[in-house]
Amino acid sequence: MALSVNSLRLSRFNGCLLLSWMAVLLSGLGVVYVSHQCRLLYGELAQLQQEKNRLEIARGQNLLEASAQASLYRVEQLALGKLGMQVPALDDIVRVKP
Numbered sequence: 668m669a670l671s672v673n674s675l676r677l678s679r680f681n682g683c684l685l686l687s688w689m690a691v692l693l694s695g696l697g698v699v700y701v702s703h704q705c706r707l708l709y710g711e712l713a714q715l716q717q718e719k720n721r722l723e724i725a726r727g728q729n730l731l732e733a734s735a736q737a738s739l740y741r742v743e744q745l746a747l748g749k750l751g752m753q754v755p756a757l758d759d760i761v762r763v764k765p
Contacts, residue, residue, distance in 0.1 A: 735741070746752040
């Protein structure tokens with residue numbers, strides 16, 4: 668009877684040891700997988716930040732170009748040159764009273 672109790676305890680101990688060993692192994696594999704995913708996502712983040720910086724630079728250049736295209740001097744030059752417009756003389760200005 669004592670032998671069967673000891674063998675039962677040894678069997679349970681071996682089972683717990685095997686279960687613990689499997690848990691440690693699976694935990695280690697989980698750490699490796701999560702570390703790999705973290706590296707992949709960090710690389711993607713770095714690429715997206717570079718793209719964001721490139722787009723911000725392009726936006727700044729577009730804003731400068733748009734402000735240059737809409738400057739009052741340029742509009743006046745186009746009105747004078749292409750459309751033949753001119754500033755009216757004081758005698759040509761008519762004031763409308765409300």
